[in-house]
Each structure stands twice: as C-alpha cells, then as structure tokens.
Amino acid sequence: MYPVLYAQFIKDKRKPLLVLLFIALSILATLIFGDTSRQTEITVDVFASGSNAEEIEQRWVKLLNDNSETEFVISEEREAREQVREGKRDVAIHLMNNDYRLITASDMPDILLVEQEIHQVFIEEAQLQAIAGSENTTNLREQLKNYLENSPITVQTENINGGKLTSHDMGTQLLFGFTLFIVMFTIGFRVNGINEDKVSGVWNRLILSPVSKINMYVGHLLYSFFIGFIQLVVVFLIFKYALNYEIGSLPMILTIAAVYTMSSVSLAMLIAGIAKTPEKFNMIYPSIVPMIPVISGVYMQPGAMDNPVFNFLADIFPLGYAVDAMMDVALFGAGWSDISLPLSFLLLIGVMYMGIGINLGERGKG
Amino acid sequence: MLETVKLSKSFKGKKVVDEINIYLDAGESVGLLGPNGAGKSTTISMISSLIRPTSGDIKLDGKSTIKDPSEIRKVLGVVPQEIALYEELTAYENLKFFGQTYQVKKDILEGRIQEVLEMVGLKERQKELIKTFSGGMKRRINIAAALLHQPKILILDEPTVGIDPQSRNHILETVRELNKTSGTTVLYTSHYMEEVEQLCKRVYIMDRGKIIASGSKEELLSILSTEDTIQVQLSNRSESLIDTIKSFSNVFQLDETNVGLRIISKKNSNLLSKLVLASEKEGIQIVNYQVEIPSLEDVFLHLTGKTLRD
Incomplete structure (x- = not known):
C-alpha cells in the first residue's frame, strides 16, 4: 500500500x-x-413632485431610513429615472403625500425587499394617523415609543439552547x-x-x-x-x-x-x-x-x-x-x-x- | 516447467483462444507467433493469471495455477504490450516503485535497479522523467521493470511494437542475454517473424485462437519441404502468360507482387524451362528468376493463406 x-x-x-x-x-x-452576499445594503433614490415636494421628501425619507435596512436618498426625478433606465439602480421611489409608486425597469429580487420595507413604513404611518386623527404623528410616535420601552408584556426570542438567536x-x-x-x-x-x-x-x-x-x-x-x-x-x-x-x-x-x-x-x-x-x-x-x-x-x-x-x-x-x-x-x-x-x-x-x-x-x- | 492444457477463453460466446497446448522447458526460449487478433495477448494474460480461462488448465511444475496463482506470480516477469509506467516519474522512481511492490529487499533493491538499468542501457538516463523518453526507451524501461525481482520465466508481449531499430536491437539483445546467461525461460510473442527466428529455439504459430503449427524452426520449415517459392521478374506484365503459368500442373499458387510474380510450385518441378518457353511465345523476357530459401513467413503463408501483417 x-x-x-x-x-x-x-x-x-x-x-x-x-x-x-x-x-x-x-x-x-x-x-x-x-x-x-454580506454586503446586502441597497441604495434607493426617492423623489416627490408638486409644490410641497421638499416637505414630502424630508418627512418620508426620515421615516424610511429610521425603519429599514435600505438607504433612501433624495434625488431629482429626472436623475432617479435615468439611473433606473440605465440599470445603475434596480428601483426608485416616487413619494406622494400618503402614497408611493415604485419605478423599476426589471424584476429584481431586491425590489421585493424594498417594496416590503416601504409598505411597512406607510402602513404604520397610516395607522398612527388614524389613531392621532391628524397628519402630525410625532407626538403619538414618541408616546408609543415610551410605552413600548416599559410595556406590560415583553417577548424575548432565543435559540433552542437558550442562547441569542443567530x-x-x-x-x-x-x-x-x-x-x-x-x-x-x-x-x-x-x-x-x-x-x-x-x-x-x-x-x-x-x-x-x-x-x-x-x-x-x-x-x-x-x-x-x-x-x-x-x-x-x-x-x-x-x-x-x-x-x-x-x-x-x-x-x-x-x-x-x-x-x-x-x-x-x-x-x-x-x-x-x-x-x-x-x-x-x-x-x-x-x-x-x-x-x-x-x-x-x-x-x-x-x-x-x-x-x-x-x-x-x-x-x-x-x-x-x-x-x-x-x-x-x-x-x-x-x-x-x-x-x-x-x-x-x-x-x-x-x-x-x-x-x-x-x-x-x-x-x-x- | 510451464504448460497449458486445452486452454480456452471465450468473450461473449466467441472463442478467442481455442484449446491450445503450449509447454515451456526451463531455460528455453519459445516464440508465440501470430497476426494481430490471433489471441496471443489473451493467452499471455491467462498464463500470467490476469484473466481466468473459460476452460483448460495452466500448470507450473505439474501443479495447476488457476485456483491459486500466487506461485506462478512469484516466478513470472511480464512485459505488457502497453507502456505500463508512470509518465510523471523518473525511470529510477518507476523501478523503485515496482521493486517495492515486488517486495525486493531494501538492501538489494538499489543494486537491482542499477543492474537492470545497465541491462537495458539506460543507466545514464535514470533521473529523467519517463514522459521525456522516446518510445524505444520507454519500452526498455518497461522490460527493466519486469526484471527487478529476477523472474524465472519472462513473458514478453510484443515488446518491440512501434520503436526504432536501435532500441529494437537492444531489446532483442537483452532478451537473448537473459536467456543465455541467467537461464531465464522466455516466452516471446510477436508478429515480427524475424525477431522470433532470431531469439527462439521453438515456435508456436497461432491464428484465430488456435495453434496451427509448432516446433523448432527446422521442423516448421520442413512443412515446406515439398514446395519451392520462386520469384520471377518479367519485362512486361501479361495476363495470358499468368494464365498459362497458373495452368502448369506443378504450380500450387501464383501471386502478383510489386516486383513481379511469386510462384509456389512442387519441389524440383523444373519450372524454369516451361517458363522460358511460355514467355518466349508471348515475346516477354525473364529479367530475374530466383528460387527462395523458405522462411517462417512462408510457412505462415502456407498455413493460413495470409501474411503475418494482414
């Protein structure tokens, strides 16, 4: 041998x-x-139109960036559309007062993820507006945050061995x-x-x-x-x-x-x-x-x-x-x-x- | 020493070796001659225990080797038709590898490697990779690898196929020396008649799986003792003259060759005078007339109706 x-x-x-x-x-x-696969952070251009475009953009970009993994960047409508058309970005978002439109050129898996994140933020905001009875939800959001910090029920997630969930x-x-x-x-x-x-x-x-x-x-x-x-x-x-x-x-x-x-x-x-x-x-x-x-x-x-x-x-x-x-x-x-x-x-x-x-x-x- | 008894081998119902009986006495050099596809390699594979015969027996000193081939493997050195060497290893490394597998003792292996390298004339090239060798050199190392464990019986399966004349002579000389000086029993297969004529005392002629003739060279040539082979060169080719010669009562066979006609006729049939008369009638001159001394090639042709290289 x-x-x-x-x-x-x-x-x-x-x-x-x-x-x-x-x-x-x-x-x-x-x-x-x-x-x-580790570097999964996606950058998405957002824009709004109309007379109060800047206000809409500032309001939603803050909310979007605070509540998702994706980076949302304000840009010009023409430039955002151009980026998508040339394939440099998978998606751009047209923001409206209480709504949004996705601008895409292809059916990429990233788009689904971004869409889920935006949808979540808009739904949450709509719920808060409904509770507050106005478009100003800043105070309610703050109250909710404080409440949740000391909530009566807390849910902890752990792995099968009692350790941190990975x-x-x-x-x-x-x-x-x-x-x-x-x-x-x-x-x-x-x-x-x-x-x-x-x-x-x-x-x-x-x-x-x-x-x-x-x-x-x-x-x-x-x-x-x-x-x-x-x-x-x-x-x-x-x-x-x-x-x-x-x-x-x-x-x-x-x-x-x-x-x-x-x-x-x-x-x-x-x-x-x-x-x-x-x-x-x-x-x-x-x-x-x-x-x-x-x-x-x-x-x-x-x-x-x-x-x-x-x-x-x-x-x-x-x-x-x-x-x-x-x-x-x-x-x-x-x-x-x-x-x-x-x-x-x-x-x-x-x-x-x-x-x-x-x-x-x-x-x-x- | 070694004999086969009614040895047969069939592949998918087709008999490739058909009840052959061969024997080798100790120290003998025996040739196994036959064209490609005659069944020589299959016979050798069976004798060397690489494949099992369909029927028949192989005996070493009277003892069957089929069930327990270990005894025959100890005394056998087989030189396969293919170059069974590692191309990426040097000649020395190959020989060391095969020496180790044959369990040649460590203290004598080095000496044996140098001996066999000397024997095949490649001692100076031992540190070179096999893949850099010519076909002839590879075949010489192929032989050397089979000699390391000093086998009593050496079986060589067409060891000179496709090599230069210098290497061919070297191989023939090595085998002759082994047989002469070490008394190694040799079974040499080839489809080169002249090699077998040079090396072997006894010859088996094989065709289509059968031994069709056997004996010493003289015995085989005596098969042709009743015939003459005549080469005739004519000034012109004539169909009617060929027909006339064919009609002579003592002519057995007439073949056209690239130099003229090859006639096999009854011995001492005085063909020349008849031929002169017939050619004069046709106005054709006989340029050359030669009665050939028969060779084993002629014997093979006589027995099978074809040449060895067919």
Whole structure:
C-alpha cells in the first residue's frame, strides 16, 4: 500500500499546480460570492413632485431610513429615472403625500425587499394617523415609543439552547459550500488515478506483484482522502485565522470535513467504477459535480429548495449533509450529538458508494 | 516447467483462444507467433493469471495455477504490450516503485535497479522523467521493470511494437542475454517473424485462437519441404502468360507482387524451362528468376493463406 500511496504523492509533487489552484479557487470563490452576499445594503433614490415636494421628501425619507435596512436618498426625478433606465439602480421611489409608486425597469429580487420595507413604513404611518386623527404623528410616535420601552408584556426570542438567536449568514454558508464543492474535483481527479492505472497497464503489473488488490485500492483512496482533507484544512485555517471568519469549533468542523472527504472519495469511486476509463470519468464527473451544490441548496437560503425531486437527489449526495452540519456548528454552536445524524448519513453514503464503486470497477474482467 | 492444457477463453460466446497446448522447458526460449487478433495477448494474460480461462488448465511444475496463482506470480516477469509506467516519474522512481511492490529487499533493491538499468542501457538516463523518453526507451524501461525481482520465466508481449531499430536491437539483445546467461525461460510473442527466428529455439504459430503449427524452426520449415517459392521478374506484365503459368500442373499458387510474380510450385518441378518457353511465345523476357530459401513467413503463408501483417 505504501509504495502505491507514495507514487501518487510523487506524481502530485511534480504537478502541484492543480491542488494549489483548487485551494486558491475555494478562497477566491468564497471571498467574491460570500462578501457580495454580506454586503446586502441597497441604495434607493426617492423623489416627490408638486409644490410641497421638499416637505414630502424630508418627512418620508426620515421615516424610511429610521425603519429599514435600505438607504433612501433624495434625488431629482429626472436623475432617479435615468439611473433606473440605465440599470445603475434596480428601483426608485416616487413619494406622494400618503402614497408611493415604485419605478423599476426589471424584476429584481431586491425590489421585493424594498417594496416590503416601504409598505411597512406607510402602513404604520397610516395607522398612527388614524389613531392621532391628524397628519402630525410625532407626538403619538414618541408616546408609543415610551410605552413600548416599559410595556406590560415583553417577548424575548432565543435559540433552542437558550442562547441569542443567530440570523442565517450566507457568507459562511458559501464558505463551506464552495470549499466542500471544489475539493470534490481534487478528490475526483486523484481517484481517477485508479482508472488511469488500469488503462496504462500499471494496475495489471501490481496485480502480478505481491501487493494485494485491497492494498492497491487503499493506496489510491487513502491518498485521495489525504490530499482532499489537507486542502480543506488549509482553506478553513486561512479563513479562521487569516480572514477572521467565524467558523465555530475547529475540531468539530475538521471532523465533519474528514467524514465528508471520505464520502466524497466514495462518490468519486462510484463514478470511476461506472466510467471504467479515465476519459469517460473526465467526461461524467465534471458534468455531475457542479449540479450537486445547486440541488443541495448550497447557494440558496435554507428552505428555498422545495422541489421534492431535487431534495431527494440532494439526499443521495454528501454535500448537503456536510454543509448543514458545518452551519449548525458555526452559527448555532451545535454539539457532537447534534452533528451525529449528518455524520452518520455521510458515513453511510461513504460505505455504500465505496462498495458499489469497487464492485463495478472489478466487473467485466475475464 | 510451464504448460497449458486445452486452454480456452471465450468473450461473449466467441472463442478467442481455442484449446491450445503450449509447454515451456526451463531455460528455453519459445516464440508465440501470430497476426494481430490471433489471441496471443489473451493467452499471455491467462498464463500470467490476469484473466481466468473459460476452460483448460495452466500448470507450473505439474501443479495447476488457476485456483491459486500466487506461485506462478512469484516466478513470472511480464512485459505488457502497453507502456505500463508512470509518465510523471523518473525511470529510477518507476523501478523503485515496482521493486517495492515486488517486495525486493531494501538492501538489494538499489543494486537491482542499477543492474537492470545497465541491462537495458539506460543507466545514464535514470533521473529523467519517463514522459521525456522516446518510445524505444520507454519500452526498455518497461522490460527493466519486469526484471527487478529476477523472474524465472519472462513473458514478453510484443515488446518491440512501434520503436526504432536501435532500441529494437537492444531489446532483442537483452532478451537473448537473459536467456543465455541467467537461464531465464522466455516466452516471446510477436508478429515480427524475424525477431522470433532470431531469439527462439521453438515456435508456436497461432491464428484465430488456435495453434496451427509448432516446433523448432527446422521442423516448421520442413512443412515446406515439398514446395519451392520462386520469384520471377518479367519485362512486361501479361495476363495470358499468368494464365498459362497458373495452368502448369506443378504450380500450387501464383501471386502478383510489386516486383513481379511469386510462384509456389512442387519441389524440383523444373519450372524454369516451361517458363522460358511460355514467355518466349508471348515475346516477354525473364529479367530475374530466383528460387527462395523458405522462411517462417512462408510457412505462415502456407498455413493460413495470409501474411503475418494482414
């Protein structure tokens, strides 16, 4: 087993570029897409028309900015419309005394968010006006604020363990998602070494040697595991200590990473067993792998993927289980018992795919 | 030492090796000759325990190797037809790798690597990557890798396919030396007749999965003892002259070649005088008339009706 493992290492030592490229790609993809999702603040131009335009603008902009995440900026009507027309802004708002109009050129997801925020502010203001019986709601608003500070009933929200409720962080999800997705390529191309050896005749030479077939497989698969796991460790360490990402308990994250790597090696072995030749593997594997994070919902908020077929398909791949477990550890401080179920699924996938893959690879021989 | 008994192999119902019997005595150099697709590689794969025969047996010193191939694997060195090496590794690293897999003891492995490199004439290039080698050099390392554990039987499956004459000579010389000095038993398969003629004392001729002839070179040539092969070059081609020659009672076969006619006739049938008369009648001159010394190629042609490279 050792000579097989060592030979694979020497091969990679001669061509380290691919492994380094995949490590760089993991970091780059997370930084680009992860940070984009973190910077969700949207700027929206607002304007009013008519003789009391300035008054309307001042009144509503203050209320809007005080009560939402979006930044509302007063601008000229012509300029605001121009920005939307040229695609520089997704939406602009035409403010009226007690109403508003959205000016949009495309159906962007941001528009829905902005619309919800504005709607909320206008409804609230309308309710206050109705209670106050006039358009001046400043005093009522102040009274309401004081009342709520000492309200008879207070509602506190906490997580299942009694801690602070953490909001979902897409940046962290993408960090785990991209890293675990890209490592599948590193692993796959190493596992394909088995097919390469079979085609080149090296495998037959090894069969005739005293090295057992089990050791031949173990040599290849163990090396694929190590190279994949090392890549994950390097990426996670860089994010934790160099880029200061909060990824939770490192030993737990690395345990999940190790089990995930093992099941990814098995998945690659299954595809290698089906493909039988390195060329076919290179065709099939890179076609399947990019679909896995999509159907596993890695690029989306939790629960966004509600198609039962996709959900079933996601369940037969290891990525979804690993990302969920890592997110539980990173965001909700999950313990060992909390992650034992996804780890069990990963192990099950690993054992099953490994068995089927090796069996398929060995079939069809005289 | 090694023998196959009614060895057969079928793939999807098609028999590619059909009840062949081969034997190799210790220290012998035996050729397995046949055109592409004759079943040579399948036979070798079965002998070397890489694939299981459909029926028949393989015996090493009288003991069947089918159920437990470990004994035959210990004494066997197989040089596959393909270049079974890691291209990204140097010649030395490849040999070290295969030496380790063959469990050559650490203290003697280094010495063996240098010995086999010397044998194949690539000692000076051992630190270079295989991918930078020519086809011939790769094939020489391919052979070296099979020699590290000092096998008693060396099986070479077309080891000279597609290489330059210099490397080819080197390989033939290496195999000859191994057989002569170390007493290694050699089973050499090829579709190059001249290689087998040079190297092997005994030859098996295989076609369509069957052994169609076997014996020493002399024994095989004696198959043609009743025939002469004559090359004739004429001043002009004449269809009527060809028909006349074909009608001669002692002519068995007539083929047109790029230099003239190739006639297989009964031995000592005095064809020349008849040919002179017939060509004079047609007004055609005989430029060249040559009775060929038969080769194994002729034997193969006689037995199968086709050449080895068909």
